[in-house]
Amino acid sequence: xxxxxxxxxxxxxxxxxxxxxxxxxxxxxxxxxxxxxxxxxxxxxxxxxxxxxxxxxxxxxxxxxxxxxxxxxxxxxxxxxxxxxxxxxxxxxxxxxxxxxxxxxxxxxxxxxxxxxxxxxxxxxxxxxxxxxxxxxxxxxxxxxxxxxxxxxxxxxxxxxxxxxxxxxxxxxxxxxxxxxxxxxxxxxxxxxxxxxxxxxxxxxxxxxxxxxxxxxxxxxxxxxxxxxxxxxxxxxxxxxxxxxxxxxxxxxxxxxxxxxxxxxxxxxxxxxxxxxxxxxxxxxxxxxxxxxxxxxxxxxxxxxxxxxxxxxxxxxxxxxxxxxxxxxxxxxxxxxxxxxxxxxxxxxxxxxxxxxxxxxx
Amino acid sequence: xxxxxxxxxxxxxxxxxxxxxxxxxxxxxxxxxxxxxxxxxxxxxxxxxxxxxxxxxxxxxxxxxxxxxxxxxxxxxxxxxxxxxxxxxxxxxxxxxxxxxxxxxxxxxxxxxxxxxxxxxxxxxxxxxxxxxxxxxxxxxxxxxxxxxxxxxxxxxxxxxxxxxxxxxxxxxxxxxxxxxxxxxxxxxxxxxxxxxxxxxxxxxxxxxxxxxxxxxxxxxxxxxxxxxxxxxxxxxxxxxxxxxxxxxxxxxxxxxxxxxxxxxxxxxxxxxxxxxxxxxxxxxxxxxxxxxxxxxxxxxxxxxxxxxxxxxxxxxxxxxxxxxxxxxxxxxxxx
Numbered sequence: 026x027x028x029x030x031x032x033x034x035x036x037x038x039x040x041x042x043x044x045x046x047x048x049x050x051x052x053x054x055x056x057x058x059x060x061x062x063x064x065x066x067x068x069x070x071x072x073x074x075x076x077x078x079x080x081x082x083x084x085x086x087x088x089x090x091x092x093x094x095x096x097x098x099x100x101x102x103x104x105x106x107x108x109x110x111x112x113x114x115x116x117x118x119x120x121x122x123x124x125x126x127x128x129x130x131x132x133x134x135x136x137x138x139x140x141x142x143x144x145x146x147x148x149x150x151x152x153x154x155x156x157x158x159x160x161x162x163x164x165x166x167x168x169x170x171x172x173x174x175x176x177x178x179x180x181x182x183x184x185x186x187x188x189x190x191x192x193x194x195x196x197x198x199x200x201x202x203x204x205x206x207x208x209x210x211x212x213x214x215x216x217x218x219x220x221x222x223x224x225x226x227x228x229x230x231x232x233x234x235x236x237x238x239x240x241x242x243x244x245x246x247x248x249x250x251x252x253x254x255x256x257x258x259x260x261x262x263x264x265x266x267x268x269x270x271x272x273x274x275x276x277x278x279x280x281x282x283x284x285x286x287x288x289x290x291x292x293x294x295x296x297x298x299x300x301x302x303x304x305x306x307x308x309x310x311x312x313x314x315x316x317x318x319x320x321x322x323x324x325x326x327x328x329x330x331x332x333x334x335x336x337x338x339x340x341x342x343x344x345x346x347x348x349x350x351x352x353x354x355x356x357x358x359x360x361x362x363x364x365x366x367x368x369x370x371x372x373x374x375x376x377x378x379x380x381x382x383x384x385x386x387x
Numbered sequence: 388x389x390x391x392x393x394x395x396x397x398x399x400x401x402x403x404x405x406x407x408x409x410x411x412x413x414x415x416x417x418x419x420x421x422x423x424x425x426x427x428x429x430x431x432x433x434x435x436x437x438x439x440x441x442x443x444x445x446x447x448x449x450x451x452x453x454x455x456x457x458x459x460x461x462x463x464x465x466x467x468x469x470x471x472x473x474x475x476x477x478x479x480x481x482x483x484x485x486x487x488x489x490x491x492x493x494x495x496x497x498x499x500x501x502x503x504x505x506x507x508x509x510x511x512x513x514x515x516x517x518x519x520x521x522x523x524x525x526x527x528x529x530x531x532x533x534x535x536x537x538x539x540x541x542x543x544x545x546x547x548x549x550x551x552x553x554x555x556x557x558x559x560x561x562x563x564x565x566x567x568x569x570x571x572x573x574x575x576x577x578x579x580x581x582x583x584x585x586x587x588x589x590x591x592x593x594x595x596x597x598x599x600x601x602x603x604x605x606x607x608x609x610x611x612x613x614x615x616x617x618x619x620x621x622x623x624x625x626x627x628x629x630x631x632x633x634x635x636x637x638x639x640x641x642x643x644x645x646x647x648x649x650x651x652x653x654x655x656x657x658x659x660x661x662x663x664x665x666x667x668x669x670x671x672x673x674x675x676x677x678x679x680x681x682x683x684x685x686x687x688x689x690x691x692x693x694x695x696x697x698x699x700x701x702x703x704x705x706x707x708x709x710x711x712x713x714x715x716x717x718x719x720x721x722x723x
Contacts, residue, residue, distance in 0.1 A: 096582055232441055233609070233650060235666075236653070237664040237665065241663045261583065262656065266664070299584055305613045306616065307615045308656075318591075324552050324555075325582070
């Protein structure tokens with residue numbers, strides 16, 4: 026992906042306040058997450074909920090980094106932490122090589138514009154009393170201090186980029202469909218000329234036909250503007266479709282991280298494998314023989330009282346004593362493929378052979 | 388083409404028959420028709436899925452069958468019969484509802500009463516329909532909880548809904564729906580609020596329970612994958628109408644309505660990551676602005692002049708119906 030194309034059509038007006046990406050920043054990952062922990066105090070105040078617990082990963086420039094997990098896995102907290110809407114309890118997140126916590130208030134304000142979050146529910150993300158144009162102009166207005174015709178022009182261009190003609194500009198959210206509203210939210214993120222978009226379940230509330238349109242739009246914009254995208258979802262087919270690399274989260278931790286095709290074709294963690302096999306399939310049921318489903322027992326435990334050792338052990342079909350005693354750390358059995366499991370599990374053919382070969386790690 | 392209606396005609400096997408069912412909502416002087424001429428039937432022991440996107444009328448149809456639409460604010464026209472009994476008649480409906488037809492709702496948290504224990508709620512259903520004493524109903528409720536694989540059903544009996552997770556609550560809903568050994572179970576998006584690994588457990592459980600008791604299943608969902616794995620026949624609804632009805636296996640291989648084909652093609656299937664997904668342009672027409680002709684016409688790439696006329700549900704063969712006049716000419720792509 027060409028970095029020069031990162032300056033898209035909407036940047037027709039030079040803005041002195043917009044931070045310039047320095048040479049050093051371009052070489053560093055867009056997000057570098059080091060041992061991140063986000064804890065919340067529970068309502069009673071005496072226990073801690075570890076929503077994100079010692080998570081480390083990097084998101085490279087121009088890639089789409091998928092994060093998949095079930096409810097309670099900590100993926101939305103991670104999304105908020107990546108954009109500093111939630112402060113890390115421990116650990117560090119570098120954005121473009123910069124730790125925002127070291128910036129002064131003024132610098133921080135310009136810096137964080139480059140990292141935009143798009144929310145799940147298109148309805149609650151838009152103010153019902155503001156016109157579409159006014160919602161999209163608002164972030165620019167905050168930066169510049171006042172609303173001008175020039176800024177409205179930029180907002181209209183952003184709307185056009187997401188496929189909404191100018192006639193939509195003066196409408197109100199209730200006059201738009203769910204897919205159109207989500208386009209508006211994307212446009213609002215784009216007016217800030219971000220380096221990265223963090224998308225938290227942005228298509229989950231949409232019907233399938235609309236979902237396809239929004240995904241197409243996102244893929245197109247990313248290619249055109251060279252954006253880095255962190256795509257968070259619980260939908261397995263969607264995450265495989267859009268992502269270059271995927272991290273699987275379980276109870277606040279990353280249990281597996283790999284190239285999208287690798288993760289789908291050769292999952293190493295029993296949880297990843299269970300996820301893929303739980304996904305309802307159109308074709309396998311009709312194909313001869315069907316497929317072997319790994320049905321997990323139980324549900325994700327409470328993050329307030331996570332199990333000792335491996336957090337997945339209470340539901341894992343391969344759990345043994347060591348899993349109770351020792352927490353498995355992420356290791357890299359194949360280049361670029363990380364997994365947190367004590368065992369080397371081999372699944373010869375995911376969709377035809379239900380029996381995993383179980384071998385203890387040497 | 389003779390209108391041979393094998394499906395909606397009263398056959399020996401038919402358990403539930405819907406014929407020309409139209410539901411309208413009344414808002415002051417306005418009367419808005421939500422579903423039009425819905426017709427399909429379910430045979431004994433059959434698993435039928437109704438698919439469609441939000442607002443297509445699938446939940447309204449289920450509510451009409453169960454007589455759960457708000458009285459005075461809605462009108463149901465047509466015929467809904469369960470083993471020859473007219474469900475639009477309240478006296479007959481009450482003999483059937485909850486006993487011979489069980490229902491599972493989308494959100495177990497709001498479908499269960501927070502101030503009664505889960506056991507008492509199942510027990511009450513049993514007492515209401517089976518004329519048994521408290522001790523027997525309690526024993527049967529515990530049995531029902533055990534059947535849906537809830538550990539320690541004796542202890543769980545006294546739990547309140549707030550003490551259980553979403554997946555456990557959906558098991559309770561299934562236990563309650565099946566407690567009186569119904570002949571038909573209607574499940575409206577039973578797994579939509581659940582995580583994928585829990586969804587797999589619940590669908591598995593539901594399929595097994597239905598199979599072991601010999602009940603028929605009417606499964607309402609927007610997820611074609613769920614239908615493909617759970618049902619033998621499917622009905623596609625669009626803008627308040629049934630647009631296709633046939634065997635799941637046949638439709639996945641070769642859909643005969645452009646809307647069903649569109650729905651199938653929109654799903655990312657991992658073959659070509661990052662490629663543009665096919666999508667259905669445009670939006671569903673509003674209920675106030677429905678065209679006379681094909682309701683899908685404005686979004687259909689095969690639109691022809693003949694589509695401006697009213698489209699009837701036509702029989703392609705004894706097992707397969709479509710509301711597309713061009714069906715015989717079109718070569719629509721399946722996914723298998």
